[in-house]
Amino acid sequence: MYSENSTQVALIIGLYLAITFLFAFISGRRNKQGDFMEEYFVGGRQIGPWVLGLTWIATMASGGTFIGVPGLLYSYGWSVFLWIAGFMVVITTGFGILGKRIGQIGRKTGALTFPDLLRDRFESPAIGILSALMIVVLYLAFMVAQYTAGARVLEAVVGLPYHWGVIGFAVSVALYTAYGGFRAVAWTDSFQAVVMLLGVILTAWFAVDLAGGLEKINTALINESKELVSGPGPDNFLPLVTALSFFILMPLSQLGQPALVSRFLTFTDTRALKRAALLTGLYVCLMYPLIMLVGVTSRVLLPEIESPDHALTATVMMALPAALAGFIIAAPVSAIMSSLSSFLLVTAGAVVRDIYQHNVNPDLSGDKAKTLTHVMTFVITLIGVALALNPPEYLQLIVVFAGAGLGATFAWPTILAIFWPRMNRVGCLAGIIGGFGSFVIQYTTMGSSSLLGVHPFVWSFLLSLAFCVAGSWLAPRQSNEVLEIYFGERSRHGGKLRHATYDAVQ
Template sequence: MSDTAIYVLVLTVYMLLLVGIGVLTSRRMRNSEDFYLGGRSVGPWVTSLSFVAAYFSSVVIIGGGAFGYRFGMSTLWIGASNVLIGIALVWMVLGRRIRLFTERLGTMTVPGFLAERFKAKEARVFAAFVIALFLIIYNVSILKGMGHAFEGLMGIPYIWAVLLSGVIIILYVSLGGYLAVVWTGFFQAWVMGLGLILLTFAALRAVGGLTEANVALRTMSPGLVNTPGEWGWAGMISYAMIVSFGVWGMPQLMVRFYSIKSVSVLRVGTVVATIGGSMAVLPFLNGAIARVLHPELATADLAIPTLTKAVLSPWGGAVFLAGVIAAGMSTFASVLIITSGAVVRDVVQKGLGRELSERQTVRYSRWVSALVGVVSLAIALRPPALVLVLTAFSWAAIASTCLWPMLFGLYWKRATRWGVLASMGCGLAAALIWIGIGSPFGLHGFIPGIVISLVAMVAVSLVTERLPDEHLDRVWGDG
């Protein structure tokens, strides 16, 4: 078989499996809670591995490899912060309360939780707009990453790659809703892990082992093995924060805790998610190894594709490509259904007050998911310059808006309606203004965004009236 035939065969089987999951899960669709939360019935393995799959996109694999290639072994810290702050602590600190509070408040979305928890209708529409706008921009960057991965690893033209992967995702998300998203995510996490482990073993064998890689890097430049090395503390820490602590405000990841069957899912789920999420360190390691094996690449983004072709057989390369595509598709699907929920639940039904029956809601949700997917796809085919600039900040904008309101909503009874509105407005404004003036000191806009958002949350809450005790008792389950 020729290399191309092997790649096409592996990918065709893979895409058919995904659509099959979409068809199977579409049979259990009775109401909107089924569409958006899988009827709150998801178990530990599917929840934890689909969390990991939604967290890491193709951008992380190719881009993480590029960071490893440029800065060397100190980038392992990004993987370590992902595992500790972005997974283990999130599951321990947020999981239980998100599940219990959202059920008591009867909400299915992040804007819905903020509105009901703080009795703030304005928070719902504001958060839904920020989430929908910046998640569509995030989706464009995910699709773009997949398109370039297809192009780099397989030679499929960018446009066809984007169309093919986009259409498949839109199909299974509109059909199967949340259950299709988490089941395909579960399956894709295994493919991602397999691809990354294959590449890592082959790369380590090619370079002669981890010790050899470190020795070779040090002879090139000591900054490639030291921490923070060539990167510097400010850049390294602010990047680690956005990609790890940012998770605490990301609706497509928080929703995994809404949908668990019961709190006891967290017991096994936390361990599985932390172990599965450890794969986050591998792209950085492989990027650093690529620096040893191929020191003269034109751009760092070529590190992973070049390494793959050099150390893996066509079958191994096809599996790795499937892993990269799996990373992108699972993230795109998770984001797509959240965007649809923000539009249908938070803007149309609650914001504009449109009365929809459960059957109508499911139908609307399917069409809106398809529409949002098609819009993301259309933008990704020829992204305008502004969208490309904003993709680097989509996490910063959403986290600056949602992170503290979520955390304080779960842990601080004194947080008030005005506190949360000030926190959301000031946080988003601070992040966007910082980005607008060109990110001074090389500091990511996420940092000023969450600092200002935190100050506004606490200061405004302390000078405004607290929420009634009976409401708080109901949320905390004391009543």
């Protein structure tokens, strides 16, 4: 895959990286103008609609989107479309269900991180610590997938050895995240999201044209194997019940992603949230079908490649001039870097604020907070790099494991915490532990197909709900003083909202 054009491609990728560091430099200077913790973790709550929408997209669209998804489509054909189709409605679940309410609570309570929301709602340091530990464990798995994806891109297009690619991605992302904080992550995410969309549009256009059009692509797939154009795909990859469970998994698991939920702590007002939701919905409905089209087209153009995860990059290097190829290769690089920076920010925040500050040093602030946050960012980076040096075979499988695990762990505790006054700390702990434990047990014993062929997330999602409700009813109701903060008079009238006193985000 390495070609004579690789030097030019590498130079263009280098230029792209320089632009991201420029954003980090500018935002780092902004961080010096206000309270460090609020600026670093939520950007001073001054994020507008374009940046909010694009940073949400860039965080969601990880290396699995540009490397793992085309790799699965290369291997298993059009049936994977049923797996990915759930992404078409993630905006409805994310922005529609959680967005405004999280923003309201964040402003009223001063929450800066995802564990802040749960710890303060239930007056429980234990919930804060447990949430932070779960975030560290599961986002480390996510980061391994991103380091792997980034290294494979550089290995494929410029011939850089895998382990040096892992280290290069890790160092570059850690530097700009540590220096610029959330504002740097959000600004670079916005730039990266634009690069991603333009990149995938150009890739799909040139790849389909080179393959002779959709009809010829389907004919070639059928000639190779009819299973590539019909369900459940080669090797019974995606039976209908499994496909349906993935459609459930994709939108609902977004409700438990701390890196996405914490975005709703940052926007300026409700108008910004609504505009961001519209922008994000249009973006997703355009991007994901095109990525899937590239995946199946690569099977026709390059029937033999070293790894399915090289499908997109190999197609780009084969079909396009070096200058344009370098720009398009920046699309997966963008997806990887944007997700990594968000995961690092959330994970470092979980350790520094939710474990250390809230339990060891409540007076942490200023330069000491800044130093500790930077140190933890690089410590987490080193752990992720060490784990990524032994990469998984299929990138998307580890992405799904980490994403589904987070959703199973946090979705219901988050939803019920902000909408159900009867929810209490016992219910929250039971939901977190029950969701995570049941998911890990299923995944380790049965893999990605659990009882009745359903993905483990579905059962864990339902079990987490049952644990939340049972735990809440078995333990005493939370004090009215706390409930008044979150629900106003709703907390004293059987859950029916009457003249709620919590502040709307204006």
